[in-house]
Amino acid sequence: MTGLGSTPSQTVGPFLSIGMTWEGGEYVVPDGAPDAFWIHGRLLDGAGDAVPDGVIETWQADRSGAFGHALTPLGSAVENVENVGGFGGFGRSLTGPDGQYGVHTVKPGRVDDGHGGFQAPHLDVSVLARGLLHRVITRIYFADEVEGNAADPVLSALPDDHARSTLIAQLDGHGGYALDIWLQGVAETVFFTV
Amino acid sequence: MSKSRLSGVARLPHYRPDPAGTHPPLLSPDYASTQLRAPLKAPVDLPQRLTEVTGPVLGDGLVRPGDADLTRGYAEEPAGQRIIVSGRLLDSDGRTIPHNLVEIWQANAAGRYRHDRDNWPAPLDPNFDGMGRTLTDAEGRYSFTTVKPGAYPWRNHHNAWRPAHIHFSLFGRSFTQRLVTQMYFPDDPLFGQDPIFNSVPESARQRMIANLSLADTRPDWALAFRFDIVLRGSVATPLESEG
Numbered sequence: 508m509t510g511l512g513s514t515p516s517q518t519v520g521p522f523l524s525i526g527m528t529w530e531g532g533e534y535v536v537p538d539g540a541p542d543a544f545w546i547h548g549r550l551l552d553g554a555g556d557a558v559p560d561g562v563i564e565t566w567q568a569d570r571s572g573a574f575g576h577a578l579t580p581l582g583s584a585v586e587n588v589e590n591v592g593g594f595g596g597f598g599r600s601l602t603g604p605d606g607q608y609g610v611h612t613v614k615p616g617r618v619d620d621g622h623g624g625f626q627a628p629h630l631d632v633s634v635l636a637r638g639l640l641h642r643v644i645t646r647i648y649f650a651d652e653v654e655g656n657a658a659d660p661v662l663s664a665l666p667d668d669h670a671r672s673t674l675i676a677q678l679d680g681h682g683g684y685a686l687d688i689w690l691q692g693v694a695e696t697v698f699f700t701v
Numbered sequence: 702m703s704k705s706r707l708s709g710v711a712r713l714p715h716y717r718p719d720p721a722g723t724h725p726p727l728l729s730p731d732y733a734s735t736q737l738r739a740p741l742k743a744p745v746d747l748p749q750r751l752t753e754v755t756g757p758v759l760g761d762g763l764v765r766p767g768d769a770d771l772t773r774g775y776a777e778e779p780a781g782q783r784i785i786v787s788g789r790l791l792d793s794d795g796r797t798i799p800h801n802l803v804e805i806w807q808a809n810a811a812g813r814y815r816h817d818r819d820n821w822p823a824p825l826d827p828n829f830d831g832m833g834r835t836l837t838d839a840e841g842r843y844s845f846t847t848v849k850p851g852a853y854p855w856r857n858h859h860n861a862w863r864p865a866h867i868h869f870s871l872f873g874r875s876f877t878q879r880l881v882t883q884m885y886f887p888d889d890p891l892f893g894q895d896p897i898f899n900s901v902p903e904s905a906r907q908r909m910i911a912n913l914s915l916a917d918t919r920p921d922w923a924l925a926f927r928f929d930i931v932l933r934g935s936v937a938t939p940l941e942s943e944g
């Protein structure tokens with residue numbers, strides 16, 4: 508059934524900002540949107556140095572747990588009626604000189620887990636950078652979703668609290684959330700294959 | 702509540718993993734920058750659920766008229782060999798992916814990027830910024846007009862040169878299909894010494910190389926290269942909660 512070999516991945520290289528800069532890319536929701544906040548942090552390498560030539564891309568449901576996506580498995584379109592209002596759900600932040608990223612968004616709702624239960628509010632994250640030959644995938648959860656996080660199937664499947672902590676953004680004291688992403692080292696973030 | 706949103710979705714797609722030997726290993730020591738940036742722990746398997754099998758629908762406001770022609774928009778045409786780069790965006794089952802964002806960026810004909818951190822002594826071109834965007838059409842086709850990028854030196858090892866290439870960024874239909882790659886030109890004598898090109902298993906390298914296409918060439922105007930891009934394929938699986 509497979510006919511074609513997939514195109515191999517290559518690094519974005521150091522000059523990714525030429526092609527990947529979008530005006531307002533960091534804004535999943537506009538300034539002034541109700542309940543909006545910044546989720547931010549630094550992208551760091553195995554020596555603890557900033558990665559200034561990377562990009563963080565986020566993908567998430569809206570407040571009700573719906574996605575801004577017409578799911579089209581094998582061509583059958585499905586109405587996503589709750590996605591009116593222009594919520595795209597996608598954020599892109601190029602890292603700054605100190606490895607800093609930031610995405611302006613709202614907390615997603617719980618998302619169906621496909622087994623009759625729910626996943627805690629989360630963002631799927633792609634990290635691309637010079638020195639990464641393909642993207643790496645992680646998730647961002649929210650520290651103040653204690654109950655939901657405890658019941659989340661993805662967090663629960665991780666070996667220990669240390670691993671879970673690499674995915675959980677902490678309240679930053681300014682109404683937002685903070686999470687550093689470590690590509691390597693003792694604090695290496697949990698990365699996924701999908 | 703959220704469950705009702707799935708009513709009508711008989712089946713969610715499941716995206717097959719690409720076979721081993723498709724993508725480069727993250728830790729490829731000959732490409733020195735991987736050494737401190739490649740995660741070293743084994744990745745955790747993330748079963749595909751709704752977040753993974755959906756993805757952004759991009760295009761509105763991102764693609765302006767003229768973005769697919771990198772030789773326009775300035776006072777004069779850029780220096781270098783004018784080329785057309787076109788192809789199809791597909792999945793590995795051969796299904797085309799229509800109305801999907803394609804982003805490219807590249808060096809100018811002299812091998813210089815218009816970027817603060819590229820300062821090797823090759824000329825910038827005032828008529829070239831090296832950025833292109835387009836949406837695939839209803840049949841999954843894209844086409845860019847640009848100039849052939851030059852090779853450029855980098856500091857990976859002594860006398861290291863990148864073969865001429867164009868960076869491509871693709872989204873596909875879902876989070877699972879996201880891909881960034883580089884397109885190369887046929888028979889580049891620099892392939893042998895390039896650790897980025899050679900990080901890909903040998904049997905898959907050819908898929909990154911465009912073909913000269915006389916059929917697409919515009920006589921007395923531009924040479925043409927054909928580059929099809931293939932993303933992971935999918936199968937429909939019943940929702941487990943249905944059973």
Ligand SMILES: [Fe+2]
Nearest residue numbers: 520863866868
């Ligand atoms: Fe490059």
